[in-house]
Amino acid sequence: EIAEALFPLAARPLVDVRVLLTAGPTREPLDPVRFLGNRSSGRMGFALADALEALGARVTLITGPTSLPGPRVTERVDVETALEMHGAVMSRATEYDIFVATAAVADYRSAAPAENKIKKNADELTLRLVRNPDILAEVAALPLPPFTVGFAAETDRVEEYARDKLNRKGLNMIAANHVGGAQGGFERAENALTVIWHDGQRELPMMDKTRLARELAALIAERYQEHHAASS
Amino acid sequence: EIAEALFPLAARPLVDVRVLLTAGPTREPLDPVRFLGNRSSGRMGFALADALEALGARVTLITGPTSLPGPRVTERVDVETALEMHGAVMSRATEYDIFVATAAVADYRSAAPAENKIKKNADELTLRLVRNPDILAEVAALPLPPFTVGFAAETDRVEEYARDKLNRKGLNMIAANHVGGAQGGFERAENALTVIWHDGQRELPMMDKTRLARELAALIAERYQEHHAASS
Numbered sequence: 001e002i003a004e005a006l007f008p009l010a011a012r013p014l015v016d017v018r019v020l021l022t023a024g025p026t027r028e029p030l031d032p033v034r035f036l037g038n039r040s041s042g043r044m045g046f047a048l049a050d051a052l053e054a055l056g057a058r059v060t061l062i063t064g065p066t067s068l069p070g071p072r073v074t075e076r077v078d079v080e081t082a083l084e085m086h087g088a089v090m091s092r093a094t095e096y097d098i099f100v101a102t103a104a105v106a107d108y109r110s111a112a113p114a115e116n117k118i119k120k121n122a123d124e125l126t127l128r129l130v131r132n133p134d135i136l137a138e139v140a141a142l143p144l145p146p147f148t149v150g151f152a153a154e155t156d157r158v159e160e161y162a163r164d165k166l167n168r169k170g171l172n173m174i175a176a177n178h179v180g181g182a183q184g185g186f187e188r189a190e191n192a193l194t195v196i197w198h199d200g201q202r203e204l205p206m207m208d209k210t211r212l213a214r215e216l217a218a219l220i221a222e223r224y225q226e227h228h229a230a231s232s
Numbered sequence: 233e234i235a236e237a238l239f240p241l242a243a244r245p246l247v248d249v250r251v252l253l254t255a256g257p258t259r260e261p262l263d264p265v266r267f268l269g270n271r272s273s274g275r276m277g278f279a280l281a282d283a284l285e286a287l288g289a290r291v292t293l294i295t296g297p298t299s300l301p302g303p304r305v306t307e308r309v310d311v312e313t314a315l316e317m318h319g320a321v322m323s324r325a326t327e328y329d330i331f332v333a334t335a336a337v338a339d340y341r342s343a344a345p346a347e348n349k350i351k352k353n354a355d356e357l358t359l360r361l362v363r364n365p366d367i368l369a370e371v372a373a374l375p376l377p378p379f380t381v382g383f384a385a386e387t388d389r390v391e392e393y394a395r396d397k398l399n400r401k402g403l404n405m406i407a408a409n410h411v412g413g414a415q416g417g418f419e420r421a422e423n424a425l426t427v428i429w430h431d432g433q434r435e436l437p438m439m440d441k442t443r444l445a446r447e448l449a450a451l452i453a454e455r456y457q458e459h460h461a462a463s464s
Contacts, residue, residue, distance in 0.1 A: 027269075031387075034268065034271075034338075035268075035269055035270065037268075040265075104265065106266075124343070125340050126358055127358070127361060129357040129358070130357075131356070131357075
């Protein structure tokens with residue numbers, strides 16, 4: 001009650017809203033020591049989880065391996081592979097109002113991970129990979145999907161690819177950023193985002209990831225409320 | 233001088249000995265965001281670098297990406313890929329008395345890393361990998377090689393594979409550990425080692441990596457001095 005007196009309801013627009021949020025990379029084992037990984041630090045996702053909790057939401061974080069101290073969330077579930085993340089998300093998704101997919105989920109996993117360490121006899125090695133399930137698209141395709149927010153990390157044609165992903169997967173919103181080069185993103189403390197929805201978009205310019213997460217959380221709350229009002 | 237008074241020379245057997253030590257994993261980029269990695273934390277290598285400095289050695293550490301605070305070494309060089317580590321080691325190796333290869337260097341790299349993020353259209357993907365140079369074998373094969381210590385992380389037939397590696401690569405010593413399962417090693421605080429040389433071996437049982445590093449450093453010093461006495 002004290003919190004509500006200090007922060008008027010308008011400043012905590014997500015009170016009692018349940019958010020399921022994925023963060024970090026996934027790791028796809030090739031054998032007991034080697035894996036396919038990616039450069040996601042989990043920093044943007046952790047900051048966004050914090051920012052959504054600060055707006056009143058009850059956040060369940062499902063995260064791949066990171067070296068970050070946990071954010072203060074209602075619940076945290078640690079996973080390693082894309083299949084584990086898929087299971088953790090799909091078993092919970094229908095219980096949430098908002099789903100935010102910041103995790104950099106590996107698109108492919110080894111077709112046949114080795115039980116013992118692979119011996120390196122050959123000069124060349126061919127690795128056969130198979131597609132992982134598309135968690136984001138599966139959540140958005142549920143009969144009664146949560147308000148679904150995706151991320152797109154692109155090295156080129158950022159806005160075009162992101163809007164295509166929004167439409168193709170039936171998302172409510174997508175936050176796109178440019179990775180590689182000096183533009184921020186993976187493994188950096190700063191980032192910039194182009195946030196796109198069906199009939200609009202907004203630029204969040206280069207800034208500290210903590211501040212960027214707060215602005216994005218406020219934008220998610222705004223779009224969620226508009227969507228909620230329109231559909232009820 | 234105070235240190236020498238407190239620690240008699242016998243307790244600092246590596247005073248003025250130059251040690252080149254590699255640690256951590258390497259990362260082999262597949263595209264700007266994805267990479268092939270491995271589970272080496274760098275912890276054993278960092279602890280060993282510390283322990284060797286404590287015995288009086290001047291250690292140059294060449295390390296792949298880790299999230300560890302640096303050990304107190306004479307010099308530290310950060311690299312990412314196996315090729316970078318190869319370059320950093322081979323340009324320096326002849327200047328050192330001892331070479332210790334604790335790094336988990338990727339055996340393979342992508343035959344053709346993509347400049348832009350790979351689009352995931354196919355259900356299956358085939359990754360063509362090519363062999364990385366064998367840094368350890370190249371150092372041991374130098375005309376006047378340093379005293380060369382390798383590591384072997386094996387999931388099965390540990391001692392047999394390690395002794396084979398010692399002979400095949402012409403090492404002076406190899407420290408073998410069993411990875412996978414509950415036996416310690418990668419991503420764990422404890423480890424056990426079987427240390428093997430041409431005409432002997434010693435078991436260092438499961439213990440904290442810091443203590444294990446001290447025992448291994450003492451054993452390296454002992455074998456190095458014996459080797460040095462025999463060859464001079």
